[in-house]
Amino acid sequence: MQKKVAFYTLGCKLNFSETSTIARQFEEKGFQKTDFQSPADVVVINTCSVTENADKRFKTIVKQARKINSDAFIIGVGCYAQLKPEELAAVNGVDLVLGATEKFKVTDYINDLTKNDFGEVHSCEIDDADFYVGSYSIGDRTRAFLKVQDGCDYKCTYCTIPLARGISRSDTLENVLKNAKEISEQNIKEIVLTGVNIGDYGKGEFGNKKHEHTFLDLVKALETVEGIERLRISSIEPNLLKNETIDFVAASQKFVPHFHIPLQSGSNTLLKQMRRRYMRELYVDRVNRIKQQLPDACIGVDVIVGFPGETDELFLETYNFLVDLDISYLHVFTYSERDNTLAAEMEGAVSLKTRKKRSKMLRGLSAKKRRAFYESQLGSTHEVLFEGENKEGYIHGFTENYVKIKFPWNPYLVNTLQQVTLTEIAEDGLVKAQLVSVPSEV
Structure with a gap:
């Protein structure tokens, strides 16, 4: 019987691109790719280590994989696998851990799918990557x-x-x-x-x-x-x-007129502590330049809360900076101490309670910013790329400037670009739209 392989990806778009490449390598070796929720002979988990939470998620995913098939050969790859391979290998059920230089050779390591008592590690010094x-x-x-x-x-x-x-x-x-x-x-x-x-x-x-x-x-x-x-x-x-x-x-x-630009802090004091390569004045200049050239552009922002030394005053500096900035949404990261980083040794640690409170404030600001951006686009015509999933009777898609659209489900719209007029914001925060011209198949 053809062996099956399933994948689970944690983290960023880059990880998704690499998981897909690894999946094609398995298919070239005769494996059949299957959904993570289905039984598989091999499960590959592509890890992230940006935050502490991403580390914890790995253990949860391994447990889920073992529930689906207790005999599955489980492999950990990715950033967490490079940083803490022995820690991954010690997780119950993990058979193989591959570091940064080894993950694209994963099929070379799976001649024998017998479960191991302890995860086998193949990693490298990062200078070799x-x-x-x-x-x-x-x-x-x-x-x-x-x-x-x-x-x-x-x-x-x-x-x-x-x-x-x-x-x-x-x-x-x-x-x-x-x-x-x-x-x-x-x-x-x-x-x-x-x-x-x-x-x-x-x-x-x-x-x-x-x-x-x-x-x-x-x-x-x-x-x-x-x-x-x-x-x-x-x-x-x-x-x-x-x-x-x-x-x-x-x-x-x-x-398309969509930019995602990391800020991390609106305080120059903290930007210096973070060793970022710009001050907030440059960030304002970039946003202004985009909006000058592309008034309807969507601009997303990464921001970290709770960095060591972030006093109430410095946090409010960031908050007020973002309030005044013509941006569309935030990705908010709650700072967590990471081993072997300078920030983990800095004085002025912010309590977890305060980090959560500040994160909640910025997520609330993000919701307001996104709604204001969506409202500014109502009545205008945009091109939507419709996606492939039927979600409670609706098909979703994104305009070129990253407004998320919902439209009554129609399979003929899947993976098509359609001109639509944005009409109203639905209760779930997404935007309803009307087709400018109805395709003959619809």
Whole structure:
């Protein structure tokens, strides 16, 4: 019988692109990919270690996998697997743990699927993670995540990602375009560019720091790929989001008016403590430039609450800064101490109770910002890419500027781009819409 493999991905879009690539490797070896909720011979869990909660989730996922099939051969890969391989290996039921350089060779390690008493570890020193493996996700949704860069040379004091993924390095422009073409041949309408620090694109393989191409070269080249209707830039650092890129997106026929720009704090005092590479004044400049060129652009913001030394006054500095900023939504992260980071040793620890309170305040602000942005778009016409799931009688999709739409379910709309007029905000906070012209199949 054909062996089955299931996957579970924790964390970011980059992880999703890499899981999809690993899944294709299994399929090439004769495995049948199955849903995580179904019995499988092998279960691969792609881990995250951005927060303490992500670490805890791994144990929960392993328990779920063992409930579905107690004999499943369970493999942990990803950031947590690189940072704390022995900790993962000690989780009851885990058979194999692969670090940063080994995860793309996972099929080489599974000749024998006999359960182990203790997880076997194959990891590396992170300095050895100096080569690049391209990835992209297809088959899971109407959008594809295309990895263009990996690793990070920044030394933010709270972050473990350089320890988990190594130095900044990029795919070749030629290979990115080849992968984009393969995605377009799968009838996928939208590509989301992803990486650890994608604005740093251009640093070569094997620690070669020569910039062969810039991020602007990359977006210009991707604009020419036939068959892709939309291109979306995922998270990009404010100091690396140049005027030229904003201007190009504003004039582009394919790149959509949606930017996600990490801020982390609205206090210059804390930005210095975090070792970020900009001050808040630069952030304001980036937002203003985008809104000047693209008034309807959606701008998302990452922000951390509870960083060591964040007094009530400094938190309110961030809160008020965000209130005044013309942004569309927040991703709020509650600071958690990570081993081997400078921030974990800093004085001025913020109590967990205060961290939660501040997080709740910013999530409330995010809801207000999102609703205000959605309200500003009512009555206007946008293009929606409809997704494939029937959710309680509705089909969902996103406009080019990232307004989430709900529309009465119709299978003919799946994976199609439709012109719609935004009419009202529903009780669940999503936006209702009317089709501008009804396709003949609908």
